[in-house]
Amino acid sequence: MKFLGLKGNHQLFHALVVFYFVLFVGLLFTWNVFITGSVKNVYSNENGHVFILHAVSPPVRAVTQKQPTKLSFRKPVFTGWENCSVNHKVSFMSRPMTLVAEPVCSWLKTKSVNGNFTGYGENFAHLTSVIVNPERASGRRGGENITAVWNQKEQDEYIELKPGYFSVYCQGSLDYAFGEKNHLLQWKEATLCKPTRNISGMVKIKGLTIAVQRYEYVNLYHTMTDYYNAFLMMLIFNKSPDDTTILWVDSHPSGGLDQTWKTLFSNTIRAGHLRGPTVFEDMVWSIMGYDSPLNQHNRPFTPYLEQFREFFLTRHGVSPAKTLDCAHLNVLFIWRRDYIAHPRNPSGLVKRKIENEAELLETVRKVVPGHNVTGVQLDALPMRQQLELVANTDIFLGMHGAGLAHTLFLPKHGGLVEFYPTYWSPSNRHFRAMAMWRGLQYQTWQNRDSNKEIKYYTYIPPLTVLSMFLEVKNNICNDGIR
Numbered sequence: 001m002k003f004l005g006l007k008g009n010h011q012l013f014h015a016l017v018v019f020y021f022v023l024f025v026g027l028l029f030t031w032n033v034f035i036t037g038s039v040k041n042v043y044s045n046e047n048g049h050v051f052i053l054h055a056v057s058p059p060v061r062a063v064t065q066k067q068p069t070k071l072s073f074r075k076p077v078f079t080g081w082e083n084c085s086v087n088h089k090v091s092f093m094s095r096p097m098t099l100v101a102e103p104v105c106s107w108l109k110t111k112s113v114n115g116n117f118t119g120y121g122e123n124f125a126h127l128t129s130v131i132v133n134p135e136r137a138s139g140r141r142g143g144e145n146i147t148a149v150w151n152q153k154e155q156d157e158y159i160e161l162k163p164g165y166f167s168v169y170c171q172g173s174l175d176y177a178f179g180e181k182n183h184l185l186q187w188k189e190a191t192l193c194k195p196t197r198n199i200s201g202m203v204k205i206k207g208l209t210i211a212v213q214r215y216e217y218v219n220l221y222h223t224m225t226d227y228y229n230a231f232l233m234m235l236i237f238n239k240s241p242d243d244t245t246i247l248w249v250d251s252h253p254s255g256g257l258d259q260t261w262k263t264l265f266s267n268t269i270r271a272g273h274l275r276g277p278t279v280f281e282d283m284v285w286s287i288m289g290y291d292s293p294l295n296q297h298n299r300p301f302t303p304y305l306e307q308f309r310e311f312f313l314t315r316h317g318v319s320p321a322k323t324l325d326c327a328h329l330n331v332l333f334i335w336r337r338d339y340i341a342h343p344r345n346p347s348g349l350v351k352r353k354i355e356n357e358a359e360l361l362e363t364v365r366k367v368v369p370g371h372n373v374t375g376v377q378l379d380a381l382p383m384r385q386q387l388e389l390v391a392n393t394d395i396f397l398g399m400h401g402a403g404l405a406h407t408l409f410l411p412k413h414g415g416l417v418e419f420y421p422t423y424w425s426p427s428n429r430h431f432r433a434m435a436m437w438r439g440l441q442y443q444t445w446q447n448r449d450s451n452k453e454i455k456y457y458t459y460i461p462p463l464t465v466l467s468m469f470l471e472v473k474n475n476i477c478n479d480g481i482r
Helices: 002-036 104-109 185-189 220-236 258-264 306-316 355-365 384-390 402-409 430-440 462-478
Strands: 043-044 050-052 070-072 090-094 095-099 111-114 117-120 123-131 165-169 189-193 203-212 244-248 265-270 278-285 330-334 372-376 395-399 413-419 441-447
Touching: 002 043, 002 117, 043 070, 050 111, 090 220, 095 104, 095 220, 095 413, 104 111, 104 220, 111 430, 117 203, 117 384, 123 185, 185 189, 220 244, 220 306, 220 402, 258 306, 258 384, 306 384, 306 430, 330 355, 330 402, 355 462, 384 402, 395 402, 395 462, 402 430, 413 462, 441 462
Parallel strands: 165 189, 203 244, 203 278, 244 265, 330 372, 330 395, 395 413, 413 441
Antiparallel strands: 043 050, 070 441, 090 095, 111 117, 117 123, 123 165, 123 278
16 A cells, blocks of 8 residues: 555645746746737637737848837817807708808808908908800810820910900909919919900800819829819809819819719810800809818818818718627728829839738738728729728728728718838828817828838838727727727
8 A cells, every 4th residue: 555655745846846847948948929919910800819929021131110100189179169259051961050160260250252252261251243265275175095195294284374364354464363373373374364355255254153263183182282272172162062163274184083073064075175154153263272271281170171071972982881790890901002193104104002901901801800901003993982981981090192082971970090111201191180070089000121122112010000900990999989
């Protein structure tokens, strides 16, 4: 019996040695994981499965990467409501509105009238019974197929206006100040003040006409500033889109965003296609795109963006309503790909592309199974299809570029994650400003490792993207933002 007891004690002793050895090794491993920070790669997905995500190294040697900038915005700060003395009532989508927000209030308070010409805040003007004489202009007609004007200089896409191009009733000379770099100054100098002459036999355009000179006419961001400006003009002068014509006072060839103008408003006219003197019953010289409130990124607030969103979506037959469902989020990556947009880039080369698109999709999908995580080249789709995707997207991710102008059409609870390559400064805050104005969640990251840049492609660390995505998701779903 003592022999058997001695043997049992030896077995127990060996079992305890093995147990404590395994425990010691486990503690060392855990400590090593904690010290190296790789514990961050351990995730539990929404099905309760715990797993480790191993990031695939980029095809070059990596160096230390700085932490991403993380910003979250709440509701925008409203300014200009309390001190507006103008009581300007209009109708929007058959609903009454009073325009009191800045800078609209200041524009309305500083109007200057001379006959049938009224200037507002040195930014735009309203003219009635104005004659446009195309014989007093020189330049291309515009509207050509892009293949017919390869390598055309940008300066050839603008019309030179001579005195008498515009004629309107006003007293003496038209003494009104526009900025030196504003094309409205040239328009004013091309305007003759004289009583309305005999207009019988002239073509007459009824309703409101918004005259626009476009610059970067195929760039969605810059064209969005023109869309927004035209919307503000229509709102201020209390007109419906079905009673509003757009006059393009430029000679750009046909572009991929032309059809959107025609969807938003009742008609478009190219100034170069006018066949003779034409009477416009009611005309607005719209705000220059570069002077748009939408292009003033340091503004604490830009007015009527939610109304603009509703207008834009409904004109395309897309519902502006989207209910947040945190059990079934729609997550959309947008990809920048080469495409031909204008005559000066016949190769269609596009910069700021993402090198590891598939890896980013797979990483996010692993962590949020059951959610809809997709990636798409938006500009390859018709505008209505683009809007249907974005208006139903909860979290929007992409490299800095014009396509992120769709931030304006995200649901009110949505979030934006924006990436920058080494060679593009985050001081380009176009879309950060849009997110702030609308009170959306926002995260940004800039690559600081030149080894992750391969020509015009940037390798984005998937775990960095995942961390930013999860923070936006948690803020949307857990902070009561609806």
